[in-house]
Amino acid sequence: MSTVELRELSHKDINSEFIDWHNNEHAKNYSASKRTFTKENLLDEYNNGIKNKNLYQYLVHHIKDRKNIGVIKIGPIDYLHKKSDLVVFIGDKNYLKQGLGSEAIKLGNLVAFNDLGIRKVHGPIIKSNIGAVKVYLKANWVIEAILKGHYLVDGEEQDAILVACYNPKYFSREICKTSKITLEDVY
Numbered sequence: 001m002s003t004v005e006l007r008e009l010s011h012k013d014i015n016s017e018f019i020d021w022h023n024n025e026h027a028k029n030y031s032a033s034k035r036t037f038t039k040e041n042l043l044d045e046y047n048n049g050i051k052n053k054n055l056y057q058y059l060v061h062h063i064k065d066r067k068n069i070g071v072i073k074i075g076p077i078d079y080l081h082k083k084s085d086l087v088v089f090i091g092d093k094n095y096l097k098q099g100l101g102s103e104a105i106k107l108g109n110l111v112a113f114n115d116l117g118i119r120k121v122h123g124p125i126i127k128s129n130i131g132a133v134k135v136y137l138k139a140n141w142v143i144e145a146i147l148k149g150h151y152l153v154d155g156e157e158q159d160a161i162l163v164a165c166y167n168p169k170y171f172s173r174e175i176c177k178t179s180k181i182t183l184e185d186v187y
């Protein structure tokens with residue numbers, strides 16, 4: 001049985017707890033652009049996503065504890081090529097390292113593939129965020145490529161690990177499951 005479920009985010013959910021998650025130490029990897037999170041810009045992001053129909057956000061809801069613990073973002077969606085980023089954030093640090101991040105991504109994959117008709121979800125992860133790379137691999141994603149020196153962090157180059165998951169309606173079983181690059185190749 002599932003521990004978490006996804007619930008569509010509404011503007012009412014962007015409350016003080018939601019904003020506090022973004023100020024936790026572990027959230028610093030959430031955004032490679034090192035953006036700061038405020039109620040205003042989180043609401044803007046939500047409203048623009050709804051208006052442009054290109055970013056859908058879901059609360060990760062802990063069923064037994066009846067508590068929201070994080071968020072899954074699907075977008076920006078590229079409708080021409082039917083592909084999208086999919087980002088996970090377990091905001092409540094009491095729920096980290098319990099397998100819930102990977103469970104939430106698996107649920108996000110289903111929404112992207114079955115409800116939004118996405119062929120491929122993908123995104124770059126800064127190499128130092130090994131926890132995130134592991135969590136996506138555990139949710140049946142693969143490493144597609146390593147982008148050398150993709151980010152500059154405090155003047156230092158950092159690689160990006162490009163991860164992806166393929167919708168089995170569009171891709172063969174072989175492509176869905178195989179990656180030429182393993183975790184051991186990267187670290």
Ligand SMILES: CC(C)(COP(=O)(O)OP(=O)(O)OC[C@H]1O[C@@H](n2cnc3c(N)ncnc32)[C@H](O)[C@@H]1OP(=O)(O)O)[C@@H](O)C(=O)NCCC(=O)NCCS
Pocket residue numbers: 026027028029030087088089090091095096097098099100101102103124125129130131132134135138
């Ligand atoms: C990355 C994140 C989603 C992981 O969530 P989580 O629920 O703690 O991860 P899980 O419990 O599902 O862990 C899955 C695997 O990753 C490993 N892992 C998780 N966090 C880790 C960390 N910080 N360092 C090393 N490994 C880690 C776990 O040990 C587990 O591996 P195992 O199955 O071999 O034991 C969470 O730390 C987070 O929200 N971080 C900030 C946002 C972020 O970076 N999102 C990704 C942006 S691309």
